[in-house]
Amino acid sequence: MNSPGHRSGRLALHWQILIGLLAGAVAGLTARGLLDPEATQRFAKTWIEPIGQVFLRLILMVVIPLVFSALVLGVAGIGDVRKLGWLGLKTFLFTLVFSSASVVIGLVLVNVVQPGMRLSEESRLKLTERYTKDVDKTKDQAKKAKTPRDTLLDIIPKNPLQEMVGALDGSSPGGGMLAVMFFALAIGTAITVAGDRTQPLIAVLEGVYDVVMVVIQFAMRLAPFGVAAMVFTLTAELGLEILRTLAWYVGTVIVGLAIHMFVVYSAVVWSFARMSPRRFFGRITEVMLTAFATSSSNATLPTSLRVTEENLKVPRDITSFVLTVGSTANQNGTALYEGITVLFLAQVFGKQLGIEQQLTVVLMAILAGIGTAGVPGGSLPLVVLVLQTIDVSPDGIGIILGVDRLLDMCRTTVNVTGDIAVAACVQGKGGQGGVASG
Ligand code: ASP
Numbered sequence: 001m002n003s004p005g006h007r008s009g010r011l012a013l014h015w016q017i018l019i020g021l022l023a024g025a026v027a028g029l030t031a032r033g034l035l036d037p038e039a040t041q042r043f044a045k046t047w048i049e050p051i052g053q054v055f056l057r058l059i060l061m062v063v064i065p066l067v068f069s070a071l072v073l074g075v076a077g078i079g080d081v082r083k084l085g086w087l088g089l090k091t092f093l094f095t096l097v098f099s100s101a102s103v104v105i106g107l108v109l110v111n112v113v114q115p116g117m118r119l120s121e122e123s124r125l126k127l128t129e130r131y132t133k134d135v136d137k138t139k140d141q142a143k144k145a146k147t148p149r150d151t152l153l154d155i156i157p158k159n160p161l162q163e164m165v166g167a168l169d170g171s172s173p174g175g176g177m178l179a180v181m182f183f184a185l186a187i188g189t190a191i192t193v194a195g196d197r198t199q200p201l202i203a204v205l206e207g208v209y210d211v212v213m214v215v216i217q218f219a220m221r222l223a224p225f226g227v228a229a230m231v232f233t234l235t236a237e238l239g240l241e242i243l244r245t246l247a248w249y250v251g252t253v254i255v256g257l258a259i260h261m262f263v264v265y266s267a268v269v270w271s272f273a274r275m276s277p278r279r280f281f282g283r284i285t286e287v288m289l290t291a292f293a294t295s296s297s298n299a300t301l302p303t304s305l306r307v308t309e310e311n312l313k314v315p316r317d318i319t320s321f322v323l324t325v326g327s328t329a330n331q332n333g334t335a336l337y338e339g340i341t342v343l344f345l346a347q348v349f350g351k352q353l354g355i356e357q358q359l360t361v362v363l364m365a366i367l368a369g370i371g372t373a374g375v376p377g378g379s380l381p382l383v384v385l386v387l388q389t390i391d392v393s394p395d396g397i398g399i400i401l402g403v404d405r406l407l408d409m410c411r412t413t414v415n416v417t418g419d420i421a422v423a424a425c426v427q428g429k430g431g432q433g434g435v436a437s438g
Contacts, residue, residue: 230398
């Protein structure tokens with residue numbers, strides 16, 4: 001998603017965004033120090049904030065077709081689990097275990113460290129007042145208190161189109177975005193069963209997906225300005241405090257990713273592949289560095305295929321399935337990051353999330369792990385989406401976008417290492433074959 005910025009002669013997009021963050025922060029702090037606070041805030045609200053909104057709305061505009069096509073294609077790409085037999089089932093199970101572990105680590109950490117609570121009560125109140133009014137209004141009219149039974153039932157939509165229409169403003173009659181995701185999963189699974197007859201449908205969805213990615217690329221070109229505008233508005237109002245809070249957030253994500261990588265992967269690789277974690281990480285360093293440098297699971301795929309076959313001696317019938325599907329469908333670093341990010345922003349905006357909403361975040365983060373494109377910044381549209389779903393202002397994305405590239409490098413490394421760990425575990429003990437590809 002950063003590709004437009006990579007054209008030669010132009011500064012890469014992530015640098016432009018970082019510069020946007022710094023420029024917005026410096027301008028905001030200066031304005032706060034030199035000018036009348038009320039006039040500055042009025043100015044920011046009238047003239048600067050809309051620039052951030054243009055960027056955000058361009059992304060929101062395509063988020064429903066993106067999620068739908070990405071999820072259907074992600075599931076359809078896994079293929080008919082029955083045909084793949086053991087290989088498909090084992091891959092699916094390990095993916096599920098890794099993703100769930102990652103989201104749990106993320107949620108525990110963000111609840112313990114509470115990076116978003118580093119903001120003073122006064123600042124939080126200001127933010128809450130400013131950003132959550134509209135959302136709360138829609139929420140109130142849309143959500144009559146639901147019983148847990150209805151909440152679960154609502155995940156299965158009666159009318160998927162109606163759910164899509166209301167998913168972004170909380171006015172859908174049932175489960176909203178989760179129901180849309182369920183619908184996509186059902187269609188994807190059905191495609192794998194229906195087989196070749198559905199090729200035209202897959203081609204259409206691939207077309208939709210490609211077009212949506214282009215729109216997002218256009219929107220991302222505005223990101224440096226959008227981020228500068230959003231950060232200006234925030235720092236003019238809250239000063240340095242918001243930047244300090246951001247540092248806590250970055251630290252929390254990096255610690256979470258490190259725990260997942262070095263504790264969970266190590267334990268699982270040791271137990272199921274009978275491989276010492278040192279040997280495992282030692283042999284795939286090249287892949288980890290490539291993922292870190294490119295921030296793209298897809299771009300790292302050729303390296304991870306080669307290294308996993310050559311250095312870990314995992315046979316090709318396993319790598320070609322597990323790693324290829326995994327580069328889009330198994331992104332547990334991303335799932336962990338999304339969980340932390342969404343709850344962090346909820347804390348920043350003073351939004352108390354009940355257990356039901358936290359579970360929604362868990363589920364959506366796991367599903368988003370399947371629907372996220374393996375490209376730089378691939379998960380950002382989904383973060384915006386989850387924020388909308390739990391009624392936290394999507395403007396929050398402006399706070400985190402400036403530091404996202406660093407986190408993207410780290411989470412992509414975890415994503416790709418996770419795919420290789422699944423491949424090693426699917427292969428099983430002793431390092432030789434052991435799996436029938438059916
Ligand atoms: N850059 C990530 C990947 O390629 C996706 C994301 O989390 O943005 O795996």
